[in-house]
Amino acid sequence: GAGVSQSPRYKVTKRGQDVALRCDPISGHVSLYWYRQALGQGPEFLTYFNYEAQQDKSGLPNDRFSAERPKGSFSTLEIQRTEQRDSAMYRCASSIGTSGASNTGELFFGEGSRLTVL
Amino acid sequence: SQQGEEDPQALSIQEGENATMNCSYKTSINNLQWYRQNSGRGLVHLILIRSNEREKHSGRLRVTLDTSKKSSSLLITASRAADTASYFCATVPYNFNKFYFGSGTKLNVKP
Numbered sequence: 001g002a003g004v005s006q007s008p009r010y011k012v013t014k015r016g017q018d019v020a021l022r023c024d025p026i027s028g029h030v031s032l033y034w035y036r037q038a039l040g041q042g043p044e045f046l047t048y049f050n051y052e053a054q055q056d057k058s059g060l061p062n063d064r065f066s067a068e069r070p071k072g073s074f075s076t077l078e079i080q081r082t083e084q085r086d087s088a089m090y091r092c093a094s095s096i097g098t099s100g101a102s103n104t105g106e107l108f109f110g111e112g113s114r115l116t117v118l
Numbered sequence: 119s120q121q122g123e124e125d126p127q128a129l130s131i132q133e134g135e136n137a138t139m140n141c142s143y144k145t146s147i148n149n150l151q152w153y154r155q156n157s158g159r160g161l162v163h164l165i166l167i168r169s170n171e172r173e174k175h176s177g178r179l180r181v182t183l184d185t186s187k188k189s190s191s192l193l194i195t196a197s198r199a200a201d202t203a204s205y206f207c208a209t210v211p212y213n214f215n216k217f218y219f220g221s222g223t224k225l226n227v228k229p
């Protein structure tokens with residue numbers, strides 16, 4: 001399909017292990033966002049990219065979290081030394097990101113990657 | 119912290135009734151968007167209203183925006199069981215970063 005794709009859909013890991021979550025945005029979308037969503041809550045901003053440049057990473061909880069988008073296409077969210085509190089649904093979204101009045105910033109979300117840290 | 123907050127947190131109605139949910143926010147926005155999420159799935163964009171607009175319609179959806187009160191409402195008319203989902207508002211700043219989502223309104227439409 002042509003939507004936002006995330007992998008893996010489910011990840012179970014032991015505390016202390018590193019994990020990497022991948023997001024493939026809609027082809028041609030300039031902006032890519034990472035959100036985290038706890039059960040029963042709205043998405044919480046983590047970070048976002050325009051092309052390969054990380055524009056804002058203020059939502060990353062601590063320095064165990066990092067993200068990159070090396071070629072301006074797919075992105076990887078990495079969590080080092082995972083802790084149980086990192087368990088959540090991690091969602092990626094992309095948007096056209098072009099400048100001008102036509103840019104409304106509508107986000108297209110993937111199905112998410114559910115991370116469980118034991 | 120989240121900038122948009124929805125109210126009520128949960129709403130249960132009968133099929134055919136109208137559903138109204140509200141969103142309040144704190145700072146200036148370029149536009150405000152409403153999204154729907156079906157049981158753990160990805161969020162789907164429903165409708166957008168720009169800061170210079172007061173009301174917008176799309177099918178059975180009607181959204182209003184009052185920038186002086188920093189609030190918006192989403193009305194779903196003639197609800198259907200398939201409308202059962204969580205609804206989130208997202209406030210979009212002028213530089214299009216940090217879309218803020220509220221905690222959502224969980225709508226249950228009983229057949």
